[in-house]
Amino acid sequence: MQHPYSSLPARSFWRTAVAEPDPLDITDLWTPKFGIDQDAPVVTAGSCFAAHIGSALLAQGMHWYDAELPPPGLTRAEQTARGYRRFSFRTGNIYTAAALRQWIAWALGKEEPPQEVWEEKAAFHDPHRPTVEPDGFSSPDDVLRSREVTLAAVRTALTEADVLVFTLGLTEAWHDTHTGTVLPMCPGTVRGTFDPVRHVLHQHTAARVHRDLSDALALARGVNPGLRTVLTVSPVPLTATATGRHALVATTHSKSVLRAVAGQLADEDDRVDYFPSYEIITGFPYRAAFYEPNLRTVSPDGVAHVMRHFFHSLRGRSAPALPAPRTITPVTGGEDPWCDDAVLDYYSPRPVPPAG
Secondary structure, eight states, X not given: OOOTTTTOXXXXXXXXXXXXXXXXXXXXXXXXXXXXXXXXXXXXXXXXXXXXXXXXXXXXXOOBOOSSOOOTTOOHHHHHHTTOSSSSSSOOOOOSHHHHHHHHHHHTTSSOOXXXXXXXXXXXXXXXXXXXXXXXXXXXXXXXXXXXXXXXXXXXXXXXXXXXXXEEOOSEEEEETTTTEEESSOTTTSSSOOOTTTEEEEEOOHHHHHHHHHHHHHHHHHHOTTOEEEEEEOOOOOSOOSSSSOHHHHHHHHHHHHHHHHHHHHHHOTTEEEOOHHHHHHSGGGTTTTBOTTSSSBOHHHHHHHHHHHHHHHHGGGSOOOOOOSXXXXXXXXXXXXXXXXXXXXXXXXXXXXXX
């Protein structure tokens, strides 16, 4: 008798697809819904893991669209420190779907961003981009003018892009009840002052994440009807959780919600695809070997492994080779300095261990 399992390929069975192959030889993890031409403008945004995608696209000769170029005269180190050339616009890390929707709504004039500016040691900071200028701005007006430049860049990028690649990072988010906005970080950790009445933690549900992502994409398609989207989920765990749960449980909850919503949107919309960077790093076969010893930061080998799957699935074996790890062996290293939430580890009751 024939049944649905009789003619399935090897990739459909755990033993032949996962358990028996060498982990580095596992293939066919992604079948792209749509192609991305070599010259098609690709816009990237999201959590800290997403910062690797733009440089990988450039290395493959593809068109990573950077809509907010650094001013002349800055060294590469200065550009990086000030948040340039990491994403397609200088928003800093966008950890949540709610923050993505908020930035797009501001950029397209659907909502007005708050005018509040934080002052700290005679320098001024943007509450919604607290790390893009490490030394701060010289005046409140400079903060707001700089934000307008970024909003214009978001607007341009969404208008010109063929593809938006967005990496979901968190479901925990701090909301400002005075302004009605979602913040990228808890005030008082990186910048600002925490007010327990004003600043409230929200654990975004799957329904909320689905709604925010759907609204964000609808807004973007209002100015670019042909925009296609590739969603990914960051494999970087939470540095800390304010929910009262164990950090491992909180991480599993958050990533499960994000993974489920990303998959649901991809199932619902032909213009949305899901790329499994999360599974490629966290999956059973890899035994956490693509993490640094802190079990949080994805190693360079891990990043290369993810992008190799991306390009080989997208373009076949004609894609230029990326550096391949020879074995699955953890490497030494520390925290990614551009993951803003890494600062939360310094509030742990135990001292941070030395690097190396």
